[in-house]
Amino acid sequence: MKLIKNIGLIIFITGLVIFSSTTFMGEFHPTKNNIHQSLSVQQYENIGVQLENIFIGKTYTSPTVISSEFTKIYNSVNENLKAEQQWDKVMWDNPQIVVYKLIKSSATGLFIHHQWLMFLLTFGLGIIGSLMYIIPDVILLGTLGIKNNQIFQSSATNRGWIGWISFVYLVVFYIVLYFFPAILSNQILIVSPISIALSGNPSSQWFLYGLIYCTVMTVMAVRMFIKYRHSKYQILRTGTVLFFQIAFAFLIPEVLVRFNLPYMDFKNAWPLDYDFFFDWNINGLISSGNIGIFMFVWGIVLTLIIVPVFTYFYGKRWYCSWVCGCGGLAETLGDPYRQLSDKSIKAWKIERYLINSILIFAILMTAATLYTYISGNSNLMGISTFDIQKSYGFLIGAIFSGVIGTGFYPLMGNRVWCRFGCPLAAYMGLIQRFKSRFRITTNGGQCISCGNCSTYCEMGIDVRWYAQRGQNIVRSSCVGCGVCSSVCPRGVLNLENRNESGRFGKPLEINDNGLNISNT
Amino acid sequence: MKHIVIVGNGISGVTAARFIRKHTDFKITIVSAETEYFFSRTALMYVYMGHMKFEHTKPYEDSFWKKNNINLIKQYVNQVDFKQKRLHFESGDVLDYDDLILATGSKPNKFGWLGQDLIGVQGLYSFQDLESMENNTKNINHAVIVGGGLIGVEMAEMLTSRNITVTFLVRENSFWNIVLPRQESELINRHIREHNIDLKLSTELKEIIDDGNGRVKSIITNSGEEISCEFVGLTVGVQPNIDFLKNSDLKINKGILVNEFLETNLPNVYAIGDCAEHRTPPMGRRAIEQVWYSGRIMGETVAHTICNKQTPYHPGIWFNSAKFFDIEYQTYGIVNANLGDHEEELYWEYKDGKKCIHFIFDKLNHKLIGVNTFGIRLRHEVFDKWLREEKTIDYVLLNLKQANFDPEFFNNHDEEIINEFNIKFPEVNIHAEKKKDTFTSLFSL
Numbered sequence: 027m028k029l030i031k032n033i034g035l036i037i038f039i040t041g042l043v044i045f046s047s048t049t050f051m052g053e054f055h056p057t058k059n060n061i062h063q064s065l066s067v068q069q070y071e072n073i074g075v076q077l078e079n080i081f082i083g084k085t086y087t088s089p090t091v092i093s094s095e096f097t098k099i100y101n102s103v104n105e106n107l108k109a110e111q112q113w114d115k116v117m118w119d120n121p122q123i124v125v126y127k128l129i130k131s132s133a134t135g136l137f138i139h140h141q142w143l144m145f146l147l148t149f150g151l152g153i154i155g156s157l158m159y160i161i162p163d164v165i166l167l168g169t170l171g172i173k174n175n176q177i178f179q180s181s182a183t184n185r186g187w188i189g190w191i192s193f194v195y196l197v198v199f200y201i202v203l204y205f206f207p208a209i210l211s212n213q214i215l216i217v218s219p220i221s222i223a224l225s226g227n228p229s230s231q232w233f234l235y236g237l238i239y240c241t242v243m244t245v246m247a248v249r250m251f252i253k254y255r256h257s258k259y260q261i262l263r264t265g266t267v268l269f270f271q272i273a274f275a276f277l278i279p280e281v282l283v284r285f286n287l288p289y290m291d292f293k294n295a296w297p298l299d300y301d302f303f304f305d306w307n308i309n310g311l312i313s314s315g316n317i318g319i320f321m322f323v324w325g326i327v328l329t330l331i332i333v334p335v336f337t338y339f340y341g342k343r344w345y346c347s348w349v350c351g352c353g354g355l356a357e358t359l360g361d362p363y364r365q366l367s368d369k370s371i372k373a374w375k376i377e378r379y380l381i382n383s384i385l386i387f388a389i390l391m392t393a394a395t396l397y398t399y400i401s402g403n404s405n406l407m408g409i410s411t412f413d414i415q416k417s418y419g420f421l422i423g424a425i426f427s428g429v430i431g432t433g434f435y436p437l438m439g440n441r442v443w444c445r446f447g448c449p450l451a452a453y454m455g456l457i458q459r460f461k462s463r464f465r466i467t468t469n470g471g472q473c474i475s476c477g478n479c480s481t482y483c484e485m486g487i488d489v490r491w492y493a494q495r496g497q498n499i500v501r502s503s504c505v506g507c508g509v510c511s512s513v514c515p516r517g518v519l520n521l522e523n524r525n526e527s528g529r530f531g532k533p534l535e536i537n538d539n540g541l542n543i544s545n546t
Numbered sequence: 547m548k549h550i551v552i553v554g555n556g557i558s559g560v561t562a563a564r565f566i567r568k569h570t571d572f573k574i575t576i577v578s579a580e581t582e583y584f585f586s587r588t589a590l591m592y593v594y595m596g597h598m599k600f601e602h603t604k605p606y607e608d609s610f611w612k613k614n615n616i617n618l619i620k621q622y623v624n625q626v627d628f629k630q631k632r633l634h635f636e637s638g639d640v641l642d643y644d645d646l647i648l649a650t651g652s653k654p655n656k657f658g659w660l661g662q663d664l665i666g667v668q669g670l671y672s673f674q675d676l677e678s679m680e681n682n683t684k685n686i687n688h689a690v691i692v693g694g695g696l697i698g699v700e701m702a703e704m705l706t707s708r709n710i711t712v713t714f715l716v717r718e719n720s721f722w723n724i725v726l727p728r729q730e731s732e733l734i735n736r737h738i739r740e741h742n743i744d745l746k747l748s749t750e751l752k753e754i755i756d757d758g759n760g761r762v763k764s765i766i767t768n769s770g771e772e773i774s775c776e777f778v779g780l781t782v783g784v785q786p787n788i789d790f791l792k793n794s795d796l797k798i799n800k801g802i803l804v805n806e807f808l809e810t811n812l813p814n815v816y817a818i819g820d821c822a823e824h825r826t827p828p829m830g831r832r833a834i835e836q837v838w839y840s841g842r843i844m845g846e847t848v849a850h851t852i853c854n855k856q857t858p859y860h861p862g863i864w865f866n867s868a869k870f871f872d873i874e875y876q877t878y879g880i881v882n883a884n885l886g887d888h889e890e891e892l893y894w895e896y897k898d899g900k901k902c903i904h905f906i907f908d909k910l911n912h913k914l915i916g917v918n919t920f921g922i923r924l925r926h927e928v929f930d931k932w933l934r935e936e937k938t939i940d941y942v943l944l945n946l947k948q949a950n951f952d953p954e955f956f957n958n959h960d961e962e963i964i965n966e967f968n969i970k971f972p973e974v975n976i977h978a979e980k981k982k983d984t985f986t987s988l989f990s991l
C-alpha cells in the first residue's frame with residue numbers, strides 16, 4: 027500500500043513537472059498571415075511591420091520568447107503614442123491576450139498534432155498519480171473515525187519545506203494566470219479540443235483554469251470522501267459542492283455559449299460576482315432576449331432574496347460550504363491546510379475590519395457603476411468609475427481572491443479569501459450573526475477544553491472559547507463546514523438550525539441545584 | 547487587599563481563579579511547577595499523535611492572564627507554613643497568602659514493581675511525561691501497557707498512531723469492567739483488538755527486566771510469560787499529588803480532606819480537584835473524583851465561598867465522557883458495572899457492534915437511573931433535565947429524538963431502540979411520535 031502511494035506521488039509529480047515545463051516547449055513559426063490575423067486593424071497599423079521584421083522566418087521553441095519580444099514592442103510603441111497624445115491610436119488591449127492569439131496560430135509541433143498525448147502526460151498523469159496516492163488510504167487509515175495523525179509533524183501540512191514549495195508554486199501559477207497568460211499558451215492549447223467540444227470555441231486561459239479547478243476539486247473530493255467516510259454530513263456536503271462547481275460554474279456556462287447565450291454562473295451571487303452590474307454584463311444580458319433578461323432578474327433575486335432567506339434558515343453554510351466554488355476548492359484542495367488558520371484575537375480583529383471594508387468597497391463600486399450606467403456620467407465626485415472598477419478587479423478580484431486566496435493555503439490555511447476578503451461572506455455573515463436560526467450548539471458541560479475544534483476550524487474561530495463555557499457558537503464567519511463537530515472527541519458540538527430564542531446560550535454556572543446545564 | 551494563592555494551574559485551580567476574578571478584585575496568584583501557562587491535560591495525547599501542537603492545548607491566549615490581572619509563578623512548592631501563611635519554594639523564595647487553595651492534582655500510581663524506574667518505563671500525566679514519552683518511544687517497535695483504564699487506552703492509541711505495536715495487560719477479565727457493564731466492556735474489548743492490539747485480559751505485571759544498561763528489555767507477567775519490549779506504559783490509576791504536604795498540620799488521608807465547602811481542617815485553606823478527598827461525598831459520588839468536570843465544578847464552588855457566598859459542593863447529576871479509539875462514550879446518571887437488585891436494563895446494540903445504548907431504570911416505577919451511550923451522541927441538557935425530573939424509561943424512549951445530538955443526516959436508531967424495548971417488555975409496548983415530513987423538517991418550522 028505504501029508502495030502504491032509512493033509510486034502515485036512520483037507519477038503525480040512527473041505530471042506536474044511536464045505540465046509546468048510545457049511553457050518552455052513547442053515550435054512556433056509566425057507568418058505574415060498569423061501576425062495580420064492576430065492583430066486588430068489599429069494594432070496592425072501601429073506595430074505590424076515591426077513585428078514582421080522580427081518574427082518572420084524564425085523558429086521559436088517556446089512561447090516565452092515570443093511573448094517577451096512582442097510585449098516589448100507593444101509597450102514601447104504605446105508609450106510613444108501616449109507621449110504624443112495620439113489617444114485614438116493607443117492600444118488598450120492587454121498585450122498578453124493579443125500575443126496569445128499570435129502564439130496559438132503560429133504553433134506547429136507537439137501541441138497541435140499531439141494534443142491528446144500531451145493531455146495524458148499532464149492532466150492524465152496528474153490524476154492517476156494523485157488517485158494512486160489517495161485511494162490506498164481506504165485501507166491505510168484503518169477503522170472509521172477521525173485520523174489526523176502526524177498532521178503537525180509533516181512538512182507539507184505544518185509550514186515545512188514542502189508547504190513553502192507549494193506556496194511558491196501556487197503563487198507563481200496565479201500571477202502567471204492573471205497577468206501573463208501568454209506564458210501558459212501551450213497548456214491552453216492542450217485543453218483546446220475539450221473546449222471546442224463543449225462550447226465550440228477554442229480555449230482561453232479561463233477555460234484552462236476552470237478545467238484545472240474542476241479536476242483538482244474532483245480528485246481532492248475523493249480524498250474527502252475517504253477521510254470522512256464515517257460522516258454523512260461531510261460526504262453530502264462535499265458531493266454537493268463538487269456538483270455545483272462542475273455543473274454550474276463549469277459546464278452550464280460553456281454550454282450556454284455554445285447556444286449563443288451569455289456566459290452565466292447561476293450560483294455566483296453579487297457581490298462575490300462583482301462585475302455582475304458592469305455595463306458590458308448588463309448590456310450583454312439585456313440584448314440576449316428573454317433568457318438574458320431572466321438571467322439579469324435571477325442575479326438580482328439571488329442576491330436580494332435567496333441569499334438572505336436561505337441564510338436565515340441555514341446560516342451562510344448553505345452557500346459557503348455547499349455551493350460556492352471558492353468554498354469548494356477550500357474544502358477539497360484546502361482541507362489538508364485547515365489547521366493553519368490563525369486563531370488569535372488579533373487575527374479576528376483584522377478579519378472584521380478587512381472583510382467589512384471590502385464589502386463597503388464592493389457596494390460603493392457597484393453604486394458608482396450603476397450611477398454611470400444610468401446617468402451616462404463616467405465620473406462620480408471626480409473619480410472615474412472605470413478606475414474604481416479596475417482597481418477593485420486588480421486588488422480584490424485578482425490579487426486577493428486568487429493569488430493570496432489560494433496561494434496562501436499552505437501558510438495561512440484554506441479560507442484566507444473567505445475569511446478576510448469575500449464581500450458576499452461579509453454580507454451573509456451579518457445576517458448569520460444577527461438574524462438566523464443557525465448555531466453550533468454546545469453539549470452542556472461535556473467540553474474538556476482539548477482544543478481540537480479550534481485547531482481544525484478553518485475560519486480561525488476559537489470554538490473552544492465558547493464550548494468550554496457551555497455557550498453556543500454564533501459567529502459571523504462560521505461557514506458551517508462541520509469539521510469542529512467531526513473532530514471533537516467528546517461529541518460536544520452540533521450544527522443546528524433551531525428556534526432563534528436562546529440561540530446564543532448562557533454560560534455554564536453552578537447554582538443551588540449544582541451545575542446548571544440548561545442552555546436557554 | 548486579600549491575597550488568594552492557588553497552588554496548581556490545572557482546570558480546578560484556573561477555574562477558581564477565573565471566578566474569583568469575575569466577582570472580586572482580590573489579588574490572585576497561581577503557582578505551578580509544571581508549565582508556565584494552563585494547558586489541557588486531556589489533550590496531551592493529541593500532541594503526541596500530531597493532531598495538535600502543544601500551543602493548541604492552551605485554552606487561553608498567553609495575554610489573557612495579564613489582562614485579567616492574575617499573577618502566574620512557575621515554582622515548585624516545597625513546603626507550606628500554615629501558621630505563618632507562607633509558601634516555601636524550591637528556589638528558596640517565599641510567598642505569603644491570606645487564602646490558600648490547594649489544587650495540586652494527581653500523580654501516576656506505581657506499585658513497587660521490580661524495574662519500575664528503568665529508562666523507558668513511565669506513566670502519563672504531566673507535560674514532562676509527554677516529553678519523556680516522545681524520547682522513550684523514538685524508533686522503537688514494541689511497547690507494553692499495564693493497566694486497563696482510560697489513560698491506558700489513550701496511550702495505546704498514541705503508540706499505534708506511530709506504528710508501534712502494543713501489548714496491553716489488563717488485570718480484569720474484561721476491559722474497564724469495574725466501571726462498564728459487561729456488554730459495553732465487551733464492545734470495547736473488540737474495538738481495541740480491531741486495532742491490532744494484543745489485549746491480554748486477566749493478566750498482571752510481575753516485573754520489568756533491565757537490558758543491562760538501565761533500559762527496559764522485557765517484562766514478565768504473573769503467568770510467567772516474558773514479553774520483550776522497548777517501552778512500558780504504567781497506567782494503573784493516579785493518586786493525589788500531596789507528598790509535600792505530609793507531616794504538616796493539614797489533615798490528609800489519600801487526598802486532602804475537605805468538608806462540603808471544600809474547606810480543609812485549617813482556616814483559610816481549601817482543596818479542590820483531583821487532590822481533594824471529600825469527608826462526606828455527595829450522594830452517589832466517590833470521595834476522590836479524578837475527572838476534569840468535577841475539578842471545574844469544585845473550582846467554581848470554592849470561588850463562590852471565597853467571594854463571601856459560602857456554597858456547598860453540589861455537583862448535580864453525574865456525567866462523564868471518553869473516547870476509546872474511534873468510539874465516543876457518554877454517560878449520564880448512574881450506570882454501575884453490575885445491575886442492582888431494584889434495577890432493570892435495556893441494552894441495544896447496532897449490528898456493526900460499534901454503537902450501543904444502555905438504559906438503567908427502576909424495576910418497579912420505571913424511573914430512569916442512568917444511561918451509557920457509545921457511538922451515539924446524546925444531549926446533556928435533556929438527560930440532565932430528565933434525570934432531575936425522574937422521567938420514566940417509557941417517557942424517555944418516546945422522546946428520544948429530543949435528546950439526540952448526532953450531526954445532521956446521521957442515521958437515527960430511535961425506532962430500533964424502541965423495538966428492542968417492546969420485545970423485552972411486550973406488556974408496556976410504546977409507540978414513537980411520527981416523523982416530520984421532508985418539507986417541514988427542511989425548513990424546521
Ligand SMILES: Cc1cc2nc3c(=O)[nH]c(=O)nc-3n(C[C@H](O)[C@H](O)[C@H](O)COP(=O)(O)OP(=O)(O)OC[C@H]3O[C@@H](n4cnc5c(N)ncnc54)[C@H](O)[C@@H]3O)c2cc1C
Nearest residue numbers: 554556557558578579580622623650651819820836837838
Ligand atoms: C492523559 C490524561 C487524559 C485525561 N482525560 C480526561 C478526560 O478525557 N476526561 C476527564 O474528565 N478527565 C480526564 N483526565 C483527568 C483530568 O485531566 C484531571 O482530573 C484534571 O486535570 C485534574 O485537574 P486538577 O486541576 O485537579 O489538577 P492538575 O491538572 O493535575 O493540576 C495540578 C497542577 O499542580 C501542580 N503542582 C502539584 N504540586 C505542586 C507543587 N508542590 N508545587 C507547584 N506545583 C504543583 C502540578 O504540576 C500540576 O500542574 C485525564 C488525565 C490525563 C493525565
Ligand code: SF4
Nearest residue numbers: 483504505507508510
Ligand atoms: S466553527 Fe466549526 S463549522 Fe464553523 S467554520 Fe469553524 S470548524 Fe467549520
Ligand code: SF4
Nearest residue numbers: 473474476477479514
Ligand atoms: S474539541 Fe470538543 S472537547 Fe475539545 S475543546 Fe472543542 S468542544 Fe471541547
